Amino acid sequence: MIEMENINLIKEMAKDIELIKKALSNQTDKRWLSVKELSVYLGYSKDHIYKLKEDTFLENIHFYKKTGKIIFDRVAIDSWMVGKESDDINQSRRQIVDNILSSVKKVS
Numbered sequence: 181m182i183e184m185e186n187i188n189l190i191k192e193m194a195k196d197i198e199l200i201k202k203a204l205s206n207q208t209d210k211r212w213l214s215v216k217e218l219s220v221y222l223g224y225s226k227d228h229i230y231k232l233k234e235d236t237f238l239e240n241i242h243f244y245k246k247t248g249k250i251i252f253d254r255v256a257i258d259s260w261m262v263g264k265e266s267d268d269i270n271q272s273r274r275q276i277v278d279n280i281l282s283s284v285k286k287v288s
Contacts, residue, residue, distance in 0.1 A: 212251045221254070222261070236260075238272065 210217070219226045233250065237243055242260060243252045 211254050213254050213257075215250060215252075218252045218254075218257065222257070241272065 213221060215226050215229050218224075219229050222229070224232075229252075233243055237252075237257075237260070239245070241253070242256045243250055245251075
């Protein structure tokens, strides 16, 4: 037989589970992430996120600087994580290389 005290505990647990589900849903549905949020999302340290920003990520594709704050595009980061960068990103990189090469040729 279930005691009345336990029924109330079950109701409280159900409310807590709903709150947890909402919090998790909000966290993963969010497209724009701060450095701290991206760090939690990827499981990397904030220092590692800054290193990726400097060495790997492309501005205006993976991240944007708005009013002094860096925001990351979760969709572009997800694509980067699974190695499926879009054609736009690859095209952008090719264009950068082509521009550098053409400027070097002009100087020579």
